[in-house]
Amino acid sequence: MADELKKAEKEVRVLRRKLxxxxxxxxxxxxxxxxxxxxxxxFNAEIESANEQLAEARAExxxxxxxxxxxxxxxxxxxxxxxxxxxGFSEILSGTVRDPQQREYLDAIRTSGNSLLGLINDILDxxxxxxxxxxxxxxxxxxxxxxxxxxxxxxxxxxxxxxxxVIEVADDFPGAVVLDELRLRQILINLxxxxxxxxxxxxxTLRAISDTEHDGxxxxxxAIIDTGLGIPDDQVDHIxxxxxxxxxQSAAKFGGTGLGLAISKKLSQMMGGDIRVESTFGEGSSxxxxxxxxxxxxxxxxxAQGDDQVPSVSFHAGKVLVVDDIVYNRMLIRTYLxxxxxxxxxxxxxxxxxxxxxQHKPDVILMDVAMPEVGGLEATNWLxxxxxxxxxxxxxITAAAMKEEEEILRQISDSYLKKPVSKxxxxxxxxxxxxxxxxxxxQAITAVGSDRHWSSDDLSEEQRTELxxxxxxxxxxxxxxxxxxxxxxxxxxxxxxxxxxxxxxRFGFMPLEIWGERLATQATLFDMGSLPGTLAEFxxxxxxxDSLIGV
Ligand code: ADP
Numbered sequence: 001m002a003d004e005l006k007k008a009e010k011e012v013r014v015l016r017r018k019l020x021x022x023x024x025x026x027x028x029x030x031x032x033x034x035x036x037x038x039x040x041x042x043f044n045a046e047i048e049s050a051n052e053q054l055a056e057a058r059a060e061x062x063x064x065x066x067x068x069x070x071x072x073x074x075x076x077x078x079x080x081x082x083x084x085x086x087x088g089f090s091e092i093l094s095g096t097v098r099d100p101q102q103r104e105y106l107d108a109i110r111t112s113g114n115s116l117l118g119l120i121n122d123i124l125d126x127x128x129x130x131x132x133x134x135x136x137x138x139x140x141x142x143x144x145x146x147x148x149x150x151x152x153x154x155x156x157x158x159x160x161x162x163x164x165x166v167i168e169v170a171d172d173f174p175g176a177v178v179l180d181e182l183r184l185r186q187i188l189i190n191l192x193x194x195x196x197x198x199x200x201x202x203x204x205t206l207r208a209i210s211d212t213e214h215d216g217x218x219x220x221x222x223a224i225i226d227t228g229l230g231i232p233d234d235q236v237d238h239i240x241x242x243x244x245x246x247x248x249q250s251a252a253k254f255g256g257t258g259l260g261l262a263i264s265k266k267l268s269q270m271m272g273g274d275i276r277v278e279s280t281f282g283e284g285s286s287x288x289x290x291x292x293x294x295x296x297x298x299x300x301x302x303x304a305q306g307d308d309q310v311p312s313v314s315f316h317a318g319k320v321l322v323v324d325d326i327v328y329n330r331m332l333i334r335t336y337l338x339x340x341x342x343x344x345x346x347x348x349x350x351x352x353x354x355x356x357x358x359q360h361k362p363d364v365i366l367m368d369v370a371m372p373e374v375g376g377l378e379a380t381n382w383l384x385x386x387x388x389x390x391x392x393x394x395x396x397i398t399a400a401a402m403k404e405e406e407e408i409l410r411q412i413s414d415s416y417l418k419k420p421v422s423k424x425x426x427x428x429x430x431x432x433x434x435x436x437x438x439x440x441x442x443q444a445i446t447a448v449g450s451d452r453h454w455s456s457d458d459l460s461e462e463q464r465t466e467l468x469x470x471x472x473x474x475x476x477x478x479x480x481x482x483x484x485x486x487x488x489x490x491x492x493x494x495x496x497x498x499x500x501x502x503x504x505x506r507f508g509f510m511p512l513e514i515w516g517e518r519l520a521t522q523a524t525l526f527d528m529g530s531l532p533g534t535l536a537e538f539x540x541x542x543x544x545x546d547s548l549i550g551v
Pocket of ligand 1: 194198239
């Protein structure tokens with residue numbers, strides 16, 4: 001009995017010890033789980049704060065990147081103006097300097113100036129894209145003919161190197177697609193130029209193919225295939241970065257800046273596609289521009305907008321109110337409409353615009369966006385709130401509106417035009433809103449500048465005294481212009497165009513500035529189809545200036 005009792009006591013002790021231990025374990029476990037839960041909470045809090053920090057850092061980096069792009073864009077713009085003067089004056093000097101040594105110096109200035117301008121333009125392009133300021137113009141275009149243009153542009157370079165240049169456009173490639181033709185041209189020039197530069201022998205092929213169209217869209221591929229140097233595997237991704245070139249590449253032999261691919265890739269992405277490369281080092285490379293879901297349209301659409309034809313119409317008598325703070329913009333519109341039976345009323349800001357609209361009851365209003373005091377958006381809102389004017393059609397004309405503002409303006413206005421507005425674009429829009437009759441093309445008055453009435457009343461005293469100097473400068477440039485129109489020497493046109501752009505800016509004569517910029521872009525991108533027509537406009541500009549000064 002005593003034994004059993006002892007045994008039972010022992011068991012109880014063992015059990016108590018077990019109980020104590022398990023109690024201890026429970027407490028331990030509780031402690032651990034509490035610690036775990038704390039740890040977990042802390043961990044969560046840490047992740048949350050790390051995420052916040054990450055988001056902040058990303059926002060800061062985005063902001064810094066935007067600031068960098070904006071800085072680069074304005075820097076390049078600022079550098080371009082003096083560059084234009086350097087190039088322009090060395091061009092003038094080259095006509096007078098005879099001494100061979102001095103000519104050599106001058107040529108060096110021109111060549112370096114030119115490549116510096118090229119670099120600045122590239123930086124400007126890239127920073128514009130990165131800052132979201134590059135706007136593409138999607139229009140029906142003949143992409144196959146852009147490909148064929150490459151053969152004209154590069155035939156000489158290719159044959160100098162003894163390389164075969166082949167352009168192959170698939171038979172079923174659509175005749176018309178909706179793209180930004182100028183930017184497609186820029187991409188193809190870049191890639192084809194590179195392919196020729198980095199190929200010593202063999203061939204360069206530009207191949208354009210398309211999959212079958214479905215629901216009005218198709219996927220397009222432009223492949224630029226060369227038998228050149230190729231790119232080492234580990235560098236294939238790097239070369240699309242800004243200022244990146246294949247490591248160890250001879251700067252003396254190949255030059256370049258490493259910006260072309262970065263720009264081309266971004267432009268392709270803006271057109272809903274991308275560029276990738278397949279390359280075998282030592283054997284060659286294929287650069288593939290793949291554009292997805294590109295609108296396919298008819299060749300008629302290309303023809304219809306191709307050469308910017310002014311519709312042959314005669315408007316019924318009516319009134320057009322132009323609201324723009326820049327006097328030349330108003331004058332330009334007045335000149336465009338000079339031949340029609342339309343009274344042009346001008347206001348220099350939104351406030352005056354509303355007053356004149358109430359007074360004259362115009363049939364249509366052309367509204368600029370960025371104006372001091374009362375801007376286009378506010379003025380359009382006022383007009384929409386006015387019982388008597390709320391139905392008057394408003395065509396907004398803008399250079400570069402903020403994205404959000406642009407969206408709102410599209411909604412509250414009747415139509416939207418981007419500066420610089422051509423006569424054809426303006427008249428085409430007016431036809432939508434004003435009563436008119438169709439007339440035979442030869443009945444439409446086509447003479448530009450014959451009986452236009454520039455009013456010099458609007459000129460400031462300063463402009464009145466300075467513009468004759470510009471007039472003389474343009475007169476002195478006529479022989480250069482004639483030579484360029486005959487020879488179509490791209491390099492010289494670029495320099496001439498940049499100079500004119502600079503002079504237009506210096507004298508505040510905007511039509512010349514806009515024209516110079518357009519001509520320079522066309523020359524840079526070898527847009528041979530447009531160059532002769534644009535060059536020919538020089539005489540019109542001179543006449544505009546003459547009428548303005550009252551000669
Ligand atoms: P750039 O031609 O001014 O150097 P890009 O951005 O157009 O600038 O090209 C970047 C680099 O990519 C070139 O310097 C070269 O190293 C490489 N690259 C581009 N295209 C080719 C090509 N077709 N073959 C071999 N390397 C190429």
